[in-house]
Amino acid sequence: MNENLMLGDRLRVARRTRKLxxxxxxxxxxxxPSYIQKLESGARKxxxxxxxxxxxxxxxxxxxxxxxxxxGDPEAEDGVHAVIPELRRIMLCYxxxxxxxxTPRSLAxxxxxxxxxxxxxxxxxxxxxxxxxPPVITELTHIALGGRNGDRxxxxxxxxxxxxxxxxxxxxxxxxxxxxxxxxxxxxxxQHSGDPLMQITSGYLVAGAMLxxxxxxxxxxxxxxLRDELERLQPERSFTxxxxxxxxxxxxxxxxxxxxxxxxGRADSYLREAEDVARMAGNRDSLAYEMSFGPxxxxxxxxxxxxxxGDTEQALALLTEWAPVTGGEWAPPSTxxxxxxxxHFIDVASAKLGVGDRAGAFDDLKRARKVAPNHTRxxxxxRETVAALLRMDAHPSNELSAFGSWAGFTTx
Numbered sequence: 233m234n235e236n237l238m239l240g241d242r243l244r245v246a247r248r249t250r251k252l253x254x255x256x257x258x259x260x261x262x263x264x265p266s267y268i269q270k271l272e273s274g275a276r277k278x279x280x281x282x283x284x285x286x287x288x289x290x291x292x293x294x295x296x297x298x299x300x301x302x303x304g305d306p307e308a309e310d311g312v313h314a315v316i317p318e319l320r321r322i323m324l325c326y327x328x329x330x331x332x333x334x335t336p337r338s339l340a341x342x343x344x345x346x347x348x349x350x351x352x353x354x355x356x357x358x359x360x361x362x363x364x365x366p367p368v369i370t371e372l373t374h375i376a377l378g379g380r381n382g383d384r385x386x387x388x389x390x391x392x393x394x395x396x397x398x399x400x401x402x403x404x405x406x407x408x409x410x411x412x413x414x415x416x417x418x419x420x421x422x423q424h425s426g427d428p429l430m431q432i433t434s435g436y437l438v439a440g441a442m443l444x445x446x447x448x449x450x451x452x453x454x455x456x457x458l459r460d461e462l463e464r465l466q467p468e469r470s471f472t473x474x475x476x477x478x479x480x481x482x483x484x485x486x487x488x489x490x491x492x493x494x495x496x497g498r499a500d501s502y503l504r505e506a507e508d509v510a511r512m513a514g515n516r517d518s519l520a521y522e523m524s525f526g527p528x529x530x531x532x533x534x535x536x537x538x539x540x541x542g543d544t545e546q547a548l549a550l551l552t553e554w555a556p557v558t559g560g561e562w563a564p565p566s567t568x569x570x571x572x573x574x575x576h577f578i579d580v581a582s583a584k585l586g587v588g589d590r591a592g593a594f595d596d597l598k599r600a601r602k603v604a605p606n607h608t609r610x611x612x613x614x615r616e617t618v619a620a621l622l623r624m625d626a627h628p629s630n631e632l633s634a635f636g637s638w639a640g641f642t643t644x
Contacts, residue, residue, distance in 0.1 A: 238619045239283065239612075242297050244272040246290045260289035274623055277582060277616050281492045281540055284446045293408065294444075298612040300406025306609050306640045315362035316407055319398055322369055323413045326420065329373040336371035339383050339390075346372075346390045350522055353397045355570035356607035362401060369394050376424065385426045392421035392430055396522070399437060400571075403444075405610055415441055428465050432458050432478055433521050439485060448493050455486050476513040477520035480506050484525070484533045491537035499537045506530050517568070524572050528564050532576045544583045551580065563599070574604035574611075581617050590621055594632060601635075609639055 247257050247268075254268040261282065270276040278286065278297075287294045295301075307313050322329075336342070345368050352361035372394060376387035399414035415438055422434040435458045442451035459482050466475050483506040490498035510527055517526030531554065538547035554562035564573040577600035585593040597617060600608040608614050618639050622628055628636070 237299060238274060239278055239297050239299075239616055240272040240274045242299060243268075243278075243286060246292055246296055247272075250290050252290070257286070257289060261285045274620065277586065277613075277620060279540060279542070280613075283612075284444075284492075288446055295406055295408060298406070299615075300408075300610075300612060302406065302610055302615075302640055304640050306638070310359045310606060310609065312358045312362060312401075312405055312606055312610070313407075315365065316402070316405070316410065318366045319362075319402070320410055320413075322366055323398070323410065323417055326373065326417050327377070329370050329377070332370060332374060336374050339375060339379075339386055342368055342372055342375070343386070343390050346393050349397045350393055353400050353571070354519070354522065354524065356404070356574060356604035357570070358401050358404065358606040361397060365394060365398055365401075369398075376421070385424070388421045389425040389427050389430055392418050392425055392434065393522070395421055396433075396437065403441075404607060412441060428461075429474055429478060429521060432462055432465075433523075435461075436478070436482060436485065443485065443489055443492065448489055451489055452486070455482050455489070458482055471512070473513050473518065474520040476509055477518045477523045477525040480509040480513070480525040480530075481523040483509060484529065487533055487537050488540070491540040494541065496541050496543075499541070503530060503534050503537065506533075517565075519569075524569050528568050529572060531562065532564060532572055535576065536579050539579050539583050544586050547583055548580070548587065570604035571607055574600040574607045577603070578608065578611055578613050578617075582613050585617055585620055590624060593617060594621055594635070597635065601638075615639060615641075 247254070252260075253265075254272070255265040258265045258268045263282075267276065271278055283294055283297055287297050290296075301313060303313065345364060349361055349364050349368065352358075352364075369391065372387050372391045376384055376391055379387060395414050395417040399411050399418060402408070402411035402414055415434075418437055419431075419434040422430045425431075435454060439451045439454040439458070442448075442454060459479065462471075462475060462479055462482070463469075466472065471479065483502045487499045487502035487506065490496075490502060507527075507530055510525070510530060513526070515527055517524070517528050535547045535550060538544070538550070551561045551563075556562070564576055577596040581593040581596035581600065584590075584596060597608070597614060600611075600614070618636050618641065621632060622636050622641065625632065
């Protein structure tokens, strides 16, 4: 496998495989033929929504264009894919778990370990998280299926949380089939947990997967139905803080969806409604049901939505407007979970590259690496941004070359 192949190279091969000219493909995704040529040459980067549109037009999965999952030197060093085969087996045997030699650890101990897994997931520390998942899932499954009645519902609740971590690991590492299987397991465990908010959370995760596959109308219906269900559970807007966090997360997902569908007015409306929900919850960043909802995540989503809409300059202007000091730039607080912060920096790096700020783009990539190295190292957008920076610089600095090598590029 040539680790230096980028989206443009893969796009050209995929287009020729489908026997399409650049003009024919351009018509299918509503861009100009010259734009397709610039994508294939590496002169332009494809946004996530355009990558999805191209893959749908070519009748390939997005991983064909992004090249996921990535192996090579980064995988040899981090070993994040090593647990994937065992997780596949466990996902398959979810209702007939492996035999275990000893009695499962107590539910309290297993719940504490799931808390640790959840914290690692939120900070995108996939390498240390992965090995914890198979044993804790196996033991929780034994309790959920055969334990005392009082323990079973709680075992299913924590099992749903552990499956969510599998979904996140698999999705971020590019194992999309395993990610989808894990989502089904989250839904199965949530239904057996008796916790209605966990059941809504499982639906939120499924809607996110629909969005990533370009099933926009289905995702929209799913998210709106979930909001209606939340309202039914806690009528007259007498929401608990947990319910507010989930409602806010649903609104942010709707904002991203509308941005992907090029509906800036609707996206902005959902963002403003999310701000109202955050105010009702005291304008505090919350980790309820692992949603990471609050003022910080709203700002991250607002920038992300503008970049998705192609309004890159306005997105960057907002960061300057929100800066705590003149001439600075807003960034998520240091207390923000790593996955959210790194995602923000990765988005902003891509945006800065788009307006010609190469130094700023590289600075944000380094910030993403600092807060969440596993997430950054295996993110498709990071690879595209690094490749562009290396290509644009006839004599890249030692620091940029080293970053490229760390991300999996062989340099000559």
